[in-house]
Amino acid sequence: MQAKSSYRDRTDEFFGIVETLRRSIAPAAAANINVAYGGGRREDPRSAAVMQSEFNRRASVIGLAIHQTSQKLSKLAQLAKRSSVFDDPTREIGELTAVIKQEISGLNTALLDLQAVRNSHNDERNISRDTTTHSATVVDDLKNRLMDTTKEFKDVLTLRTENMKIHENRRQRFTNNPSKESTNPFVRQRPLASKPAPSQPAPLPWANGSSSSSSQLVPRRQGEAESSPLLQQSQQQQMVPLQDTYMESRAEALHNVESTIHELSNIFTQLATMVSQQGEIAIRIDQNMEDTLANVEGAQSQLARYLNSISSNRWLMIKIFFVLIAFLMVFLFFVA
Amino acid sequence: MALNLRQKQTECIIRMLNLNQPLKQSGTANEEVYKILIYDKFCQNILSPLIHVKDLRKHGVTLYFLIDKDRKTVRDVPAVYFVQPTQSNIHRIIPDASEALYDTFHLNFSSSIPRPLLEDLASGTLKSGAVEKVSKVYDQYLEFVTLEDNLFSLAQQSMYVQLNDPSAGEKEIEAIIERVANGLFCVLVTLGVVPVIRCPRGGPAEMVASLLDQKLRDHLLSKNNMFSEGGGFMSSFQRPLLCIFDRNFELSVGIQHDFRYRPLVHDVLGLKLNRLNVQGEKGGMKSFELDSSDPFWSANSSLEFPEVAVEIETQLNKYKRDVEEVNKRTGGGSGAEFDGTDLIGNTKHLMNAVNSLPELTERKQVIDKHTNIATALLGQIKERSIDAFTKKESDMMMRGGIDRAELMAALKGKGTKMDKLRFAIMYLISTETINQSEVESVEAALNEAGADTSAFQYVKKIKSLNVSLAASANSASRSNIVDWAEKLYGQSISAVTAGVKNLLSSDQQLAVTRTVEALTEGKPNPEFDSYLLLDPRAPKSSSGGGSHVKGPFREAMVFMIGGGNYVEYGSLQELTQRQLTVKNVIYGATEILTGSELVEQLGVLGKKMGLGGPVASSSSSGH
Numbered sequence: 005m006q007a008k009s010s011y012r013d014r015t016d017e018f019f020g021i022v023e024t025l026r027r028s029i030a031p032a033a034a035a036n037i038n039v040a041y042g043g044g045r046r047e048d049p050r051s052a053a054v055m056q057s058e059f060n061r062r063a064s065v066i067g068l069a070i071h072q073t074s075q076k077l078s079k080l081a082q083l084a085k086r087s088s089v090f091d092d093p094t095r096e097i098g099e100l101t102a103v104i105k106q107e108i109s110g111l112n113t114a115l116l117d118l119q120a121v122r123n124s125h126n127d128e129r130n131i132s133r134d135t136t137t138h139s140a141t142v143v144d145d146l147k148n149r150l151m152d153t154t155k156e157f158k159d160v161l162t163l164r165t166e167n168m169k170i171h172e173n174r175r176q177r178f179t180n181n182p183s184k185e186s187t188n189p190f191v192r193q194r195p196l197a198s199k200p201a202p203s204q205p206a207p208l209p210w211a212n213g214s215s216s217s218s219s220q221l222v223p224r225r226q227g228e229a230e231s232s233p234l235l236q237q238s239q240q241q242q243m244v245p246l247q248d249t250y251m252e253s254r255a256e257a258l259h260n261v262e263s264t265i266h267e268l269s270n271i272f273t274q275l276a277t278m279v280s281q282q283g284e285i286a287i288r289i290d291q292n293m294e295d296t297l298a299n300v301e302g303a304q305s306q307l308a309r310y311l312n313s314i315s316s317n318r319w320l321m322i323k324i325f326f327v328l329i330a331f332l333m334v335f336l337f338f339v340a
Numbered sequence: 341m342a343l344n345l346r347q348k349q350t351e352c353i354i355r356m357l358n359l360n361q362p363l364k365q366s367g368t369a370n371e372e373v374y375k376i377l378i379y380d381k382f383c384q385n386i387l388s389p390l391i392h393v394k395d396l397r398k399h400g401v402t403l404y405f406l407i408d409k410d411r412k413t414v415r416d417v418p419a420v421y422f423v424q425p426t427q428s429n430i431h432r433i434i435p436d437a438s439e440a441l442y443d444t445f446h447l448n449f450s451s452s453i454p455r456p457l458l459e460d461l462a463s464g465t466l467k468s469g470a471v472e473k474v475s476k477v478y479d480q481y482l483e484f485v486t487l488e489d490n491l492f493s494l495a496q497q498s499m500y501v502q503l504n505d506p507s508a509g510e511k512e513i514e515a516i517i518e519r520v521a522n523g524l525f526c527v528l529v530t531l532g533v534v535p536v537i538r539c540p541r542g543g544p545a546e547m548v549a550s551l552l553d554q555k556l557r558d559h560l561l562s563k564n565n566m567f568s569e570g571g572g573f574m575s576s577f578q579r580p581l582l583c584i585f586d587r588n589f590e591l592s593v594g595i596q597h598d599f600r601y602r603p604l605v606h607d608v609l610g611l612k613l614n615r616l617n618v619q620g621e622k623g624g625m626k627s628f629e630l631d632s633s634d635p636f637w638s639a640n641s642s643l644e645f646p647e648v649a650v651e652i653e654t655q656l657n658k659y660k661r662d663v664e665e666v667n668k669r670t671g672g673g674s675g676a677e678f679d680g681t682d683l684i685g686n687t688k689h690l691m692n693a694v695n696s697l698p699e700l701t702e703r704k705q706v707i708d709k710h711t712n713i714a715t716a717l718l719g720q721i722k723e724r725s726i727d728a729f730t731k732k733e734s735d736m737m738m739r740g741g742i743d744r745a746e747l748m749a750a751l752k753g754k755g756t757k758m759d760k761l762r763f764a765i766m767y768l769i770s771t772e773t774i775n776q777s778e779v780e781s782v783e784a785a786l787n788e789a790g791a792d793t794s795a796f797q798y799v800k801k802i803k804s805l806n807v808s809l810a811a812s813a814n815s816a817s818r819s820n821i822v823d824w825a826e827k828l829y830g831q832s833i834s835a836v837t838a839g840v841k842n843l844l845s846s847d848q849q850l851a852v853t854r855t856v857e858a859l860t861e862g863k864p865n866p867e868f869d870s871y872l873l874l875d876p877r878a879p880k881s882s883s884g885g886g887s888h889v890k891g892p893f894r895e896a897m898v899f900m901i902g903g904g905n906y907v908e909y910g911s912l913q914e915l916t917q918r919q920l921t922v923k924n925v926i927y928g929a930t931e932i933l934t935g936s937e938l939v940e941q942l943g944v945l946g947k948k949m950g951l952g953g954p955v956a957s958s959s960s961s962g963h
Binding site for chain 1: 348352355356360373374376384397400402403406411412413414415416417448452453458459461462463465466471474475476477478479480481529530532627688690691694
């Protein structure tokens, strides 16, 4: 298809007009305008602007980082899709996995930081309501994107595990030799993947204030990290020279239970995100308008009712006043 | 390359949201820029059928406001304005800029902003010293509302009244024609094509066509035009044909009742900008969206209503089966033993079930939506016996008349005043010679029903003044019969066996469709040779002479001045399926009108001519 532009840039024309207009105005007046303009500028609450741009800068940095992470992720996905037995890029995958994991946890903390910045801003009075909404939306958007990236990452890992299992089965079928400890891919992959886990910072104290979607991320990743010691344990059991089939089957069962638990946790997180995603999918921009209209109408009717009640109260007051006066009259007449 | 207007316009809007920067492969901008979108009422109508809040978020729009709203300062954030180039909008933008509401201003105008307004903007911003705030000014050429892939509307209201108003002056008519031509020009720019224009001689169609031709010529002369270069080697085969018609060309289609799903939903329930409000069971209004993202709607909207009901039923059954399947696999509720060997398989199934849930819920929603709509429709149809009106009207158009007894029965039977009025007007249009006594009795019946007869009077007057209007409509349907008699006969047997109502009417072809078919085929046809032919690419002297622009056309665009409707749209889309040469037809109109809206416009005209019955105020309560 041909690359066409169905729009026309008229910025130059606009600035051309501005130039001619500026020249046509007397230079003195123009200078005045400039002075006034500069003065008006100085009155601006500078600090607020600086803080806002701090927020923006951070947001764009996080956005860029998420973008880069997702690019790495797509590379990882390509590697993981390779299913040939012979050139198995286990090492690369392990490294990439570790890097991505680190990045995601780093982004998570950065996002929480950003939210803290936003919250501290909101406490100040001189920030308009629109600004608050804007920054809230930015944070939400970033959160959603990070969420998506994490989900994608998890999918890739699941795919990788499946592939590994298939390999393992194939290898066993052909070699018939239970030399598991040397070839078991989980051993090689897992320790690498779990390396950054200890260095992962504990959830920051203000993490409680964040929305549930982001706070879910942290515990889940810890859960993953915890599962690997379990694996190593089962591995050690196998190293015991007893080539007992019974033991092996026990290990297998344990393994299965572990994977089941893992899958279940996946289901729960998926359900949680599904519920949270329902929200804004189907909203159209004119929906807001109608809601507003309904609200305004409701407010109007409420006001009308209030007016009615007020006016009836007024009548009541006048009546009471009259009764009081009458009493006073009677009182004065009879006593005096 | 099929022209897909909806896709093209969406692309344009997304590009605008990304500050007119080039897009990357992934569809998002290079850098994440968070911005605020400001639009006016008209542009909201453009945006709302095309793009959802979710998509806006995806392209970095955090807040979206109407321009008239009282907005607060958001520092350090660029704002994208998408507004019509009008005086009032300019006067809203200038204070925004001088108060420095936003960091930078990207101004996008829905059509070309005239020079005086641009000067206004320049002087206004210069005075308040905010010129630096305005970073870009663009003409977007997007001043039309795309409802479906091949359907657009210029959203210009009561065009029919304005064009046919006897008191309208030359100036006003010219202004209207200018607006229509501008809108069409925007559509063509968005599509990026220069079509060959054909239209019947005389009337507004010719005026619009020649003005559009002029515009395109002027534009093609300038060096950096917005149409793809290399028009020289493009044969007529690749260029689309633009047929422009006037509503008076075939008035009856706008008025008659129809029994297919989409026209019915539009006519009876008032589909507006792809959105529908239906009275729910508990009195609350429910709002539905019907566009190409709804698979059921796009698959079945051209079917007749009974078929749609059947289709909903089958979909519902299929859905129920699938749900049962999922339940069975996961063993939910059956209380099966939970033994170890089955554990792995069980979670696998559970995973699968969870994964299939979103798809199932989506289907469920679609089915629910259409069940609701169909129920509401059925209620209306029963109450107003629309099926009877549809049948009798199509009979009238076929035979060119109706039994007096049947006519009276329809006018005295069920149905709203508006239905009866529409039926009476259809009767007027279909009959060749006016039988005075019959017309009087029809009028009496209308009065008895309490309908506002000014529209009826207007059509009667026009008919007696200008017999050719009715004659053309009539001769069209007449020759139609001759052409299609054989086919109809063949299919009526199957119609009886299938028990489907109104098969006759669905095979009846509209005059517009027949004309478009003949014009796209490009074969010599005495009926249409008199049509004006304008080719903006050809040199002025030889226009109309070149035979290369007469050849068969693959793409066609049809534009109806003075209000189109879904009946014609559906009929033209059927043409693309039936015919070999035409692959794609885009249909557009100044606005999409329901039958009653058109009749109301006729009524307004009738009143302007000093006609109309004593019950003038009842027209609004007719529907």
